Amino acid sequence: MSEKKDGHQLRKLQVDILRFDPHDPDDFPHIETFEIEEAHGMTLFVLLNEIREHHDNSLKFDFVCRAGICGSCSMLVNGKPTLACRTLTKKLDQHITLAPLPLFELIGDLSINTGTWMRGLNERLETWIHDKEQELNVDALEERMEPDLADEIYELDRCIECGCCVAGCGTIQMRPDFVGAVGLNKIARYHLDPRDKRDNKDYYELVGDENGVFGCMTLLGCEDVCPKDLPLQSKIAYLRRMMLRTGLKG
């Protein structure tokens, strides 16, 4: 454990994992501790697979891309929601605690069902381009868009639905139907997009209440934990002003 590289001393890591298998009637939530030799460049992806392969093959967790882009592996790392795959152990203390992201259905151990939640959100907010009038002609030149506007939309389109902002949200603890920063960001994204023909009134119907933009208590845990550094704070503020104006106009 003494080998040095990049000035980092490899350690014996103590990893506490909150475990529970809801399918096992005899099981109950408990902490299990694993001692793991740290390796160079070790991420929590590598660490958890090491545990599964050599210590306990029943340990449940989710990775897909393992490159920080698919949003599958969100969990609480030392209490903070983040993507496990791109978390290097050398940036953490020797004692690491891992727990599943709260608020989502637990599949087992660190594995959670974000898919159903996000699908419900997308259906509720109708996060797709609404443009039923126009018949699409795929042979003709595409509709033009200002280059800067395309970049701005992409900026908000970068959300990976990882659920960190939901887990980091104070409001949602009290209002389970709150759409969260992930939902508000999506509304901001479609509002910006001229291809979506919905108007402010339509958006008001979707998020002009306390489960939408007026529910946010502005604690902004979302902004702190977003792994993609999305401009959630400014977009929520913008949406709130816009929705307020729309609401006052009636």
Added chain:
Amino acid sequence: MKIIYTDVLIIGGGLAGLRVATGVKERGHDAVILTLVPPKRSHSAAAQGGMQASLANCAMGEGDDEDVHFADTIKGSDWGADQEVARMFTHCAPKAIRELAAWGVPWSRVDRGDHTAIINAKKVTITERDEAHGLITARDFGGTKKWRTCYTSDGTGHSMLYAMDNKAHDDKVEIHERMEAIALLHENGRCYGAIARNLMDGELVAYVSKATTIATGGYGRIYEVSTNAIICQGMGQAIALETGIATLGNMEAIQFHPTAIVPVGILTTEGCRGDGGLLLDKDGYRFMPDYEPDKKELASRDVVSRRMTEHIRKGKGVKSHYGDHLWLDITILGREHIEKNLREVKEICENFLGIDPAEEWIPVRPTQHYSMGGIRTTYRGESQTLKGLYSCGEAACWDMHGFNRLGGNSVSETVVSGMLVAEYIADFCDTPESSVNIHSSTIEKFLKIEEEKIEALLTVENGEDAYVLRRAMEKIMMEKVGIFRNGKDLQEAVDELEALYKRSKNIEVFRSKSRAANPALVNAYRTQRMLKVALTVAYGALLRTESRGAHAREDYPERDDANWLKRTITSWPDKEQTMPTVTYEEIPIGKMELPPGFRGYGKDMTLHNTESKVRQETVAAIRKKLEEGGASRFEIQNALMPFKHKLPSKYQNRNERLNEPLGEEHE
């Protein structure tokens, strides 16, 4: 017994599967998608650099069209591709991208006036036309004559996948997440759906359908290091193989991407080099111009990967804890460019390497990246041997990539093949022969077989450890079925894999005995199937005694058109056999629009087929005659190799470009 009926069952919720689903829905057929993970987490999201479509909007793309895209694709494939399929693809790529633009992808756009770019390590000024302002722009990629790769920064796949999944929401496509297809249902040569296992509670469900589509992506994870997501384990190919009827094509055609980071193998996009990034060796020397003076860093992927490996073998690699690597230098592009157009690359470098790529070089080496091979289908996406089974995207071999895929052609293929195959499936579902004629006793039999297999894995004693077998397989594939291959290593690989496969029949799931969510159980049955897939790759590579595209044999360095202009077809007819059955399918030269020729890299090592010259002369004569008669490029193309009749009628029309307005020419 739980049975769910639908018209079209789609296995895989990435770009290809989603596009099939929305397509058949539009035609009035029900669709259910089975997916291991929420669709937005599919590996399609990892496509960074872009999608090829010959829009010809940006200045460096001017003059581009289907003909140029077609020629690039065929040369890229080292003449292994099906030319009619490649034509269908290049014709429909502009349509697919325009559709995606309407569905919400924020494609980067042409900005009128001057901008600077880095080309061949020099700063140049490019002037964009006024009339192109606001249309979809493109960047340069390897092996292409024009700037044709359309993008949203370097998150192209992500944006495409999100738009596509959102469209599927809008179309009310039924999506069953965390459902893994573990066997295909079939009777009397017809496929009728699949048996799936719920990964959350372990329940087995029979999905019965008129048509079944496999869109599960590639099989990169049979290798120890791969850029692929960890779910890309070849399970779609494996369950097709296990029918004993469906066949796989060109499984040995494996692409290695030049620039994955060391050691973890995460991709940095070809866009890095397309935008002007350089490859450097341990001395900081730019070596690619020495090997490929013409295309340099932007030669085709297989070529760059081999040149890098050669250079490392000459001792020019950078020594590291994890073996030798080379450098990718994008610092010359400048921080502003990187933070706008290569931001995923920047995040990856920061998070996994702890470096800032605007300041420091990125350690890279060639890494398994793409599976050209897959489920062998007709141009309609249907298995050649099992009626009612379809496949598209990376999972399939229909076969537009031959032995090497061009960067930017994969995400493009997902949506193009998805839109086409959806139409062919819908046509099939419109006919009476699509009706479901499977006995319920057959469904019960299939369910019972799968139940028993799982039971066996959980109850066998003194069995094998699946992890041990799998790691051994991954290592064999890395060391013996890699970028450069030779007969001795390949024979060893095949023998060792066969031995592992035999052992895999006796896998025991140790300790973790749950029938519900159980990663050890999943690993056990997938390892058995991965070994079959690995055997098809290694055995196909051993038998193919030539070098073509990404399949490079040191003992057979020539591309052998005289003997090997054919596709490898693999099947597993008897479940007791421990080696796949291999046959071949000829690729007829007489029908080619672009007869085999020199690809343009290194020196010409081709052993030519005498027919190639005959066809070249025929093609030249037809072209000359028609050109003299003032024929359009469309008329010439049609005379050489008609393909449009194969397309669904709604996609047969021409594509508009700034210099090719619609309605001016008539065919």
